[in-house]
Amino acid sequence: MSYAWWxxxxxxxxxxxSFQDSNGDGVGDLDGVRRRLDYLVWLGVDAIWLSPFYPSPMHDFGYDVADYCNVDPLFGSLADFDALMTEAHARQLRIIVDFVPNHTSNAHPWxxxxKSARxxxxxxxxxxxxxxxxxxxxNNWFSHFGGPAWTWDEVTQQYYLHSFLPEQPDLNWRNPQVRVAMHDVLRFWLRRGVDGFRVDVISHLIKDAAFRDNPVNPGFAGEGPDIRRLAQTYSSDQPETQEVIAGLRxxxxxxxxxxxxxxIYLPVERLVAYYGKNLGGVHLPFNFQLIGAPWDAAEIGGLIEKYEAALPEGAWPNWVLGNHDQPRIAARVGAAQARVAAMLLLTLRGTPTLFYGDEIGIGHVEIPSDRVQDPWAKREPGLNVGRDPSRTPMQWDASAFAGFSTREPWLPLTEDHRTRNVATLREDESSILSLTRNLLRYRREHAALDGGAWRLLTAENDILAYERVHDRERVIAALNFSGEARNWKPPAxxxxxxxxxxxxxxxGELLAPxxxxxxxxxxLISL
Incomplete structure (x- = not known):
């Protein structure tokens, strides 16, 4: 059987x-990404997903788009994007760009x-x-960034909906003209040669036609972000969303x-619906189950089995351990277990997504109060919702600003950046960077990990073990989730x-009984 690249x-x-600053302003840019392509080839990844780089007032760092068909000067120009894509493709690297269709910037011409007149x-x-x-x-809907999801416009004497910041008004995807315009945005980038899109908050695109009040969330404990106070029954995951996605597809x-x-942040049973009727939806509904799961062998084993069982026939699985909105994996499970997490991510069945910096074990970075950038953290202070710690600069070497920039970066570096950086860890065969590279290379070289079946062997006594099988090739992963040694009896x-x-x-150590x-x-055990 042949498989697609994705x-x-x-x-x-x-x-x-946060990847590489090429012009000394303390902020990464597209030319910086281009200059680091050889590192990505050396590491062994196959595709680059770029978070937004569009023109924007940067109220939400590019997720408030003012022009879908250009590049913000902060990140460079369309010519810089084209150069990046050309050089990436020359290295057999694919380019996936962020598509933000739920909302625009309030500075967007549309x-x-x-708002100019009713x-x-x-x-x-x-x-x-x-x-x-x-x-x-x-209605009673909350913004994901705190407070009501509605803002009053004095000029036209109506409220407009914004699921996120007031500076991010929601588009009306029930309007056919909106669909046509946004489809043309996709074609603009596809004609330039991009290899695909990651679609932001895709389950939010359609809202309840009657705009009914959301019910109280029975699981809300009384403390936490506003968005958790209510179940998102009518503001997200509406049946008509599937029709919109089919149009994008x-x-x-x-x-x-x-x-x-x-x-898509939804339970598994709803998540898999986004593959669409006859798999005509998204190719990969992002599977974030590992991000919020208790870090426990039995829990993770059960989660994988549930997800595998829920997949529609012919659907391709995928796994994510971290992203720009979630605490880093090393911050969640610790430096030692971050290595186990890397082996888990890169040996499960399906497409893995690796978040920049996880391969060097970047953990939690303390952000001083005077350097907080995240608008959510500013709107709901004290609730520990800030995403800045997951967005700190990539650390390349032991120089003053870790090789990221020639000046103080927009967010702080880790305290140990003089040792936790690519140049240092690249020379250490026992580092998490070397481990990640070895796992990526092993995955590429073995069909059992590329497309083989998955079967659970055990998920008890802190050991999660499973096998991947393709034809006569068999690979077993055995993971100890404990800080103490554990004995395990593998299959004969x-x-x-x-x-x-x-x-x-x-x-090369022979497997004992x-x-x-x-x-x-x-x-990782090979037969």
Whole structure:
């Protein structure tokens, strides 16, 4: 069986502000990404996913788009993007770009027209509603960044909906003109040669037609962000969303060998619906189950089995351990278990997405109060919702600013950046960077990991073990989730040897009837 590139490849997410500064302003840019392509080839990834680089007032760092068909001067120019894509393709690296269709910037020409008058032709491109009887918002919906999801416009005497910041008004995807315009945005980038899109908050595109109040969230404990106070029953995941996604997919299918990925934070049973009828939805509904799961062998084993069982026939799985919105994996599970997590991510069935900096073990970075950038953290202070610690600069070498810039970066570096950097860890065969590279190379070289079946062997006594099988090739991953050594009796496998240990060493060691996994150790076993 042959597979598409997005099935066998590994996706590497780059937050452009934080990858490489090429012009000395303390902020990363597209030319900086281009200059680091050889590193990505050396590491062994197959595709680069770029977070937004579009013209924007930067209220939400590019997720408030003012022009979908250009590049913000902060990041360079369209010529810089074209140069990046040309050089990436020359190195057999694919380019996936962020598509942000739920909302625009309030500085976007479409919204400026829409808010200019109630009878403007683009009025219905956004979601406007009259006030309630006492001047209150049309319903009880909350913004994901705190406070009501509605803002009053004095000029036209109506509220507009914004699921995120007031500077990010929601588009009306029930309007056919909006769909046509946004489909043309996709075609603009596809014609330039991009290999696919990651679609931001894709489950939000359609809202309840009657704008009914959301019910109270029974799981809300009384403390936490506003958005968790209510179940998102009517503001997200509406049935008509699937029709919208099918339209996006038809545009993607006009071009050969492209991929559509959706950002979806939903339970597994709802997540898999986004593959669409007859798999005509997104190719990969992002699977974030590992991000919020308890870091426990039994829990993770059960989660994988549930996800595998829920996949529609023919659907391709995928796994994500971290991204620009979530605490880093090393911050969640610790430096030792971050190695186990790397082996887990790169040996499960399906497409893995690796977040920049996780390969060097960047953990939690303390952000001083005077350097907080994240608008969510500023709107809901004290709730620990800030995403800045996951967006700190990539650390390349032991120089003053870690090789990221020639001046103080927009966010702080880790305290140990003089040792936790690519140049230092690249020379250390026992580093997490070397481990990640070895796992990526092993994955590329073995069909059992590329496309083989997955079967659970055990998920008890802190050991998660599973096998991947393709034809006569068999690979087993055995992961110790404990900080203490654990003994495990593997299946009887004649001639099986240890191929990779997260601790280093043991390569070529014959598999015994009972083996000891050291504290926080993962083993890859080859037959």
């Amino acid at each position: 099935q066998t490849g590994t996706v590497y997410q780059i937050y452009p502000r 919204f400026l027209e829409s 009878n403007n032709p683009k009025r219905d491109w956004y979601l406007w509603r009259d006030a309630g009887p006492n001047g209150e918002p049309p 038809r545009v993607i299918d006009e071009f050969e060998d492209r991929v559509l990925i959706g950002e 496998l004649s001639g099986a040897t240890i191929a990779i240990s997260t601790h280093g060493g043991r390569n 009972e083996i000891t996994l050291r504290a926080d150790e993962g083993l």
